[in-house]
């Protein structure tokens with residue numbers, strides 16, 4: 704099956720977020736993901752694993768050899784200093800990461816991270832030479848109140864620094880109520896939100912709108928990946944639970960194996 708996607712200049716990205724899961728023994732799954740990616744199972748898509756910081760250095764060799772990117776899941780805004788327990792963007796870079804997830808809803812809610820803090824950390828990622836995957840998304844109550852776009856719009860404007868470029872920024876739209884629940888928005892709702900995000904990026908970061916990748920995240924699995932990844936302006940996926948096994952993660956990434964990206 705070969706299809707054309709209605710996008711240009713945006714290489715699809717499938718990123719796994721292992722969250723606080725994974726010991727060294729679990730790198731066997733990462734190795735399988737690397738082998739499958741090197742064998743072309745993700746097609747033209749870029750594959751990135753955002754592992755716990757403790758596993759980054761151990762995963763560098765196989766990821767580099769396979770062309771799989773590594774990412775962290777959070778960073779502090781400062782490059783170093785008296786911040787016990789924190790990890791800086793520079794440390795992630797030094798450990799082999801090229802990406803970092805910022806503003807994930809689990810950190811916004813569980814660690815009280817507001818938009819200004821996410822923006823500061825996004826700037827820290829840029830300073831260290833990392834690409835920031837900035838997460839935005841509404842809660843169930845906000846969607847039901849008809850506020851989803853207003854919330855996502857204010858998260859974008861508040862969290863994304865004006866100097867962001869398509870090389871340094873990826874947006875992940877992750878409705879909070881879809882994360883880890885098995886629920887997903889309708890394809891129409893996803894299309895509307897991704898279009899809204901692209902328009903908002905144009906307003907906030909004039910001139911780069913068409914090249915910034917916008918991922919969908921929230922209960923992506925092999926059985927729904929194909930329809931989700933075909934939604935206009937969905938440039939890939941941020942995958943939580945299903946990224947923990949090579950079988951499920953590659954079941955998602957392999958959607959791109961037979962898709963050609965329109966030039």
Ligand code: PEP
Nearest residue numbers: 882883920921922943944
């Ligand atoms: C996430 O936490 O970023 C995520 C998308 O989780 P899940 O795929 O498990 O819903």
